[in-house]
Amino acid sequence: MHKDLFDRLERFYDAVPRDAARVEEYGGLVLFVRDGGGFPFYARPRRDATEAPSLADVNAARERQRELGLPEAFEWVHETTPELLPVARSAGLAVLEAPLMVLDPAALPDPATLTDVPVRVLDPDSPDFAAEVAARRAVAAVAFAAAGTAPGDAGPAQRDAAVTELELAALDEERARIADGRRLSVVAATAADGALASGMAMRVGDVAEIAGVGTLPTARRRGLGAAVTATLARELHAAGTELIFLSAGSEEIARVYLRVGFRRIGTACIAEPAALIP
Numbered sequence: 001m002h003k004d005l006f007d008r009l010e011r012f013y014d015a016v017p018r019d020a021a022r023v024e025e026y027g028g029l030v031l032f033v034r035d036g037g038g039f040p041f042y043a044r045p046r047r048d049a050t051e052a053p054s055l056a057d058v059n060a061a062r063e064r065q066r067e068l069g070l071p072e073a074f075e076w077v078h079e080t081t082p083e084l085l086p087v088a089r090s091a092g093l094a095v096l097e098a099p100l101m102v103l104d105p106a107a108l109p110d111p112a113t114l115t116d117v118p119v120r121v122l123d124p125d126s127p128d129f130a131a132e133v134a135a136r137r138a139v140a141a142v143a144f145a146a147a148g149t150a151p152g153d154a155g156p157a158q159r160d161a162a163v164t165e166l167e168l169a170a171l172d173e174e175r176a177r178i179a180d181g182r183r184l185s186v187v188a189a190t191a192a193d194g195a196l197a198s199g200m201a202m203r204v205g206d207v208a209e210i211a212g213v214g215t216l217p218t219a220r221r222r223g224l225g226a227a228v229t230a231t232l233a234r235e236l237h238a239a240g241t242e243l244i245f246l247s248a249g250s251e252e253i254a255r256v257y258l259r260v261g262f263r264r265i266g267t268a269c270i271a272e273p274a275a276l277i278p
Contacts (some may be wrong), residue, residue, distance in 0.1 A: 002265050005102065006080050008243055010047055012207045015074070017041045018175075023062065027057030029074075031064060036169060042073040044125075045081045053081035058091045071272065078267040085269060093276040098267040099254040103244040105237050106259030111230040114259070115188065115223035117196060119231045122185040124175040130166060133174055135188050136198040138162040143197075143214025149252055155256045156193050159216060162219025181239060184208075186231050188215075197224035201232045206242040213246075230260045 002115050017032035024031045026222050028049040032041035043061040045053055062072045074093065076084050077100060088095055111119055122132050141162045146152045166174075177183035181203060188197040199213035215224045229246070234243050247268035248254035254264065 005265065006077060008207055009077060009110050009245065011223070012204050012209065012211070013044060013077075015204045016202055016209075025062040026064065027051075028053035029057045029061050031061050032068070033068060040073075042071075043076050046086065052081055053087060053128040055087050055091055058087060058093075063089070074269075075267050076143040077268050088271040092274060093271040096270040096272075098247040098249060098251075098268045098270060099251060099264045100247055100268040101245060101254065101257050101262035102265050103233055103237075104263055105233075105244075105263050107207060108233055108237065109230055109260065111234065112225040114227040115231060117188045117219075117222065117224055117227070118191055119186055119188045119197075119227050121231070122178065122187065123234060124178045129175065130171055130205045132187060132195075132212060133171065133185065134163050134166055135159070135195040136185055136200070137166075138199040139187070139195050140166070140212050140214045141214055141217060146217045147249060149220060149256065150217070151220045155216050156196075156219030175191070184232055184235055186228055188228055189247075193219075197228050199225075199232055201236055201244075203236065203239075203241060206240065208236045208244050208275050209242045210236075210244065210246040211218065223231075225256050226259050229262075233260065 012212065021034045023031040024033060024048060026050055029043045030046045031043040034041055039189055043065070058074070065072045074088060078085060078097070084093060122129060122136070126132070138159045138274055141156045142154050146154055174183065178185065184201040186270040187195045189195040195221040199210060201208050201210045210229060213225050215227050233244055246257060248257055253270065
């Protein structure tokens with residue numbers, strides 16, 4: 001039913017890392033090794049493979065990841081490569097089965113109806129751009145350290161403690177990718193407390209993935225995650241993006257995205273050593 005859609009997702013997943021990473025192949029897997037600094041990539045099924053990845057392929061890719069000091073991380077869409085799930089588990093990996101969701105633009109609400117906190121799109125020409133990018137990343141770090149939607153004690157003080165100065169190359173990359181439409185970043189912030197929620201999107205052609213949406217635990221249950229997601233989706237849709245998707249971290253988190261017009265179409269699998277996934 002969704003074969004064409006899944007094919008478009010596979011092209012997107014394969015394209016995103018290629019301008020910042022070199023490619024190494026291990027049987028039915030391709031490992032993306034980032035050139036320079038930045039968040040490390042992952043291994044995933046080869047688009048042109050004639051057979052599903054084997055246990056030997058997974059073990060070979062993991063050995064190479066350890067050799068390079070990279071996380072032993074694998075990502076794939078279950079509906080496209082269902083054979084990989086039992087293989088990954090037999091390799092001793094824990095697999096997060098995340099709801100894979102696609103936007104119905106007709107159901108997308110106005111972000112202003114979701115929260116009273118202003119949400120703004122980061123401008124690469126702003127003199128505050130470097131500080132805003134650092135704040136966005138710090139919000140995400142604190143939010144994902146306390147995953148889920150439940151309120152908690154971590155707030156602006158913990159965010160400020162998590163702020164790190166970006167390397168010039170990373171900042172230049174962020175600025176360039178926003179300027180050419182391949183990336184979009186937003187923050188929800190107040191004058192009193194600063195950035196409370198943030199998120200970003202990656203775009204290749206007419207397909208985009210929303211990712212990294214997170215809210216400080218002290219600011220949860222105020223509609224901020226939904227408003228951030230809706231703002232990203234509206235900006236992407238206005239720019240002509242036809243397919244907008246995301247992967248929810250849990251069924252609970254998926255309910256937030258349902259409010260914003262996303263509908264589940266499958267399962268995105270994320271595999272890591274068992275000790276790293278609760």
